[in-house]
Amino acid sequence: MNVSGVITITTDFGHKGPFVGVMKGIILTRFPRASIVDLGHDIPAHWPPEAGFWLSRSYQYFPKGTVHLAIVDPGVGTERHILVVEHDDHIFIAPDNGLLDPILGAAGPGEIFRLETERLNDFELPEASQTFHGRDIFAPVAAEIAAGRLLPQNTGPRTDDWIPSWIETPEVRAPGKVSGIVITIDSFGNLISNIDERLLAGMKEPVARLAGKRFRMVETYGRVLPGDYMALINSFGVLEIARAEHSAADSLGTERGAPIVVVDGDRD
Amino acid sequence: MNVSGVITITTDFGHKGPFVGVMKGIILTRFPRASIVDLGHDIPAHWPPEAGFWLSRSYQYFPKGTVHLAIVDPGVGTERHILVVEHDDHIFIAPDNGLLDPILGAAGPGEIFRLETERLNDFELPEASQTFHGRDIFAPVAAEIAAGRLLPQNTGPRTDDWIPSWIETPEVRAPGKVSGIVITIDSFGNLISNIDERLLAGMKEPVARLAGKRFRMVETYGRVLPGDYMALINSFGVLEIARAEHSAADSLGTERGAPIVVVDGDRD
């Protein structure tokens, strides 16, 4: 694979303190021409599934050969592993805690590697701190891969043994019925589910149920009156509950993790 | 015009989710050498006038030939138009919803174009989603213009027909009296108005009135005691109400949109 020189970073570090900035300093020290993009640092603390959801639905919009770093890592400093994945012409690096589940589930055999820092002696990694592997391990490895000096298959042994997500992948469990959750809430208060549009393909009139209410499907935000609720397939291909020009999350009092069910309206 | 390779992005997308990051991915895919600057993503949701205010007072500080993307777009997915403007050696791209009013009002004849995506077949835009034109239309068009491959006049027909802002431009309505509003509040709680310093030029002793209080003009924050209120012409050339080392917004309970009147102190 040809590398693009682009590195994306996704964390739960928030915006206080120099944590992300320092990672960029390490990357630029090793690879001055790196083009670094923040995919987001407002992942809820210690909640890997949201990072994996967004990463799996965003990486396609970056150049092939991009390195994607994702660090939501409550187990930092313990014996948790780090995974390096080469899939669909992109490279992913994250702790082995379920974060990468949506990527790993799609990855083919031989695309997943378990990082062994002792194999990287040529790259002079610093002695890792106990609490900031983002700076001491993830950033240097990402920089060396993005610079084309380190190949994913040279970071450690191939593996098929990884930790799955805390969150079940939605499936069609009964004819005309799909269950999922609110996986994330955006800045507008739109409630974004992990229910892929393909799961609704067989339904004649899908109706979403959330917080005791029913929501009919529309095509876009502008098609209803201000204040109206709606369900729609959003631009990342998943079901979303929105309220036109309002925050659906505030209006419904709904939080991340709330269950959403979609049924075929004809049936109920 | 020579392009600078710089693209600025202004949105109301906030910092949750990968929305801005994905736009940067699209830009870097099409134009790897792009230099992308976030002008700000904390514009209040669905409030175009603040984006237009800041953009019109900030673009001058970027290199000539910079492309400025501004997306505050409650009408995404409906028939609203997109404008491309070439003015004062800069290029602006935004929805036609009043956002660009301060730029358009200053633009000369022949500088404003209405985007027609069907003219851009050579550039292989993706099929646009209903809800994320930032990714599917704005970012690709900005990248192609910034790369020098697409000229503003080739994006669509010239037009003089555009939607004005919701906010009236302040004017001198009576001798020694100007009315405006709090157009934005910064992180310090300073209340920034849309009243340009030129409108106060004829006054001997301008006094601002807001929230039932009167504020005398000073030159800078450091010229008063901590806790004192002041009015001043800020570094963007507009009237601002501040409280030294405090938040004027919190102290006065004032929100965006509040009316400000400036009168000549001699007269009242």
Add this chain to the structure above:
Amino acid sequence: MNVSGVITITTDFGHKGPFVGVMKGIILTRFPRASIVDLGHDIPAHWPPEAGFWLSRSYQYFPKGTVHLAIVDPGVGTERHILVVEHDDHIFIAPDNGLLDPILGAAGPGEIFRLETERLNDFELPEASQTFHGRDIFAPVAAEIAAGRLLPQNTGPRTDDWIPSWIETPEVRAPGKVSGIVITIDSFGNLISNIDERLLAGMKEPVARLAGKRFRMVETYGRVLPGDYMALINSFGVLEIARAEHSAADSLGTERGAPIVVVDGDRD
């Protein structure tokens, strides 16, 4: 010194408004190949010590020859000075208000300069506004230094006369006892002190005291049960109080500035 072309920016400007973006515009106008990294903009308003703390513990992770801009500047527009420091192969630019204390205390003779803009006529600085020196002075000077066209020693006269921090540097005041404060709180609610690990070197069993509670030292977050408190030396080499998978700040009701004492457990 060889310049790296990298510029970091640390401010208390927050994320509302285009203030940081406009500074980047100025930098890119003067030095198009600049690589600009945000070290952080959530420094508490008008609280220079936190900016100095983070900068002094972060700059080492950037390439040698990097220019570090730090602007927490309640005295903007008054007669406060601006310092330019060349130390440890890095360049620092900040207002002379104590912000740079940790850097200046380590700097050798002849490394500190007091900026005199009248020496910079060749660089055509704009007339400075009263309230936004970040844009009008700091950004242009940083760009010219980072581009290699301006040397620190040409920005003004050498000086050893600078304003110290509001915050005392922690010292070992009695055998087995060190006093400091909570200098900052990160997005996880971890309470980060200004007590360097070297001050604890002689202790057999250091115990931290904060908010009426005692905290024993552990090696990393993952070594205790969720909900447990701990003290640890963090990845920046200072004592930190954390609560596993919780916010210690929220749980303890502790704010920035709270006193922390470390005693040798054997003695008490």
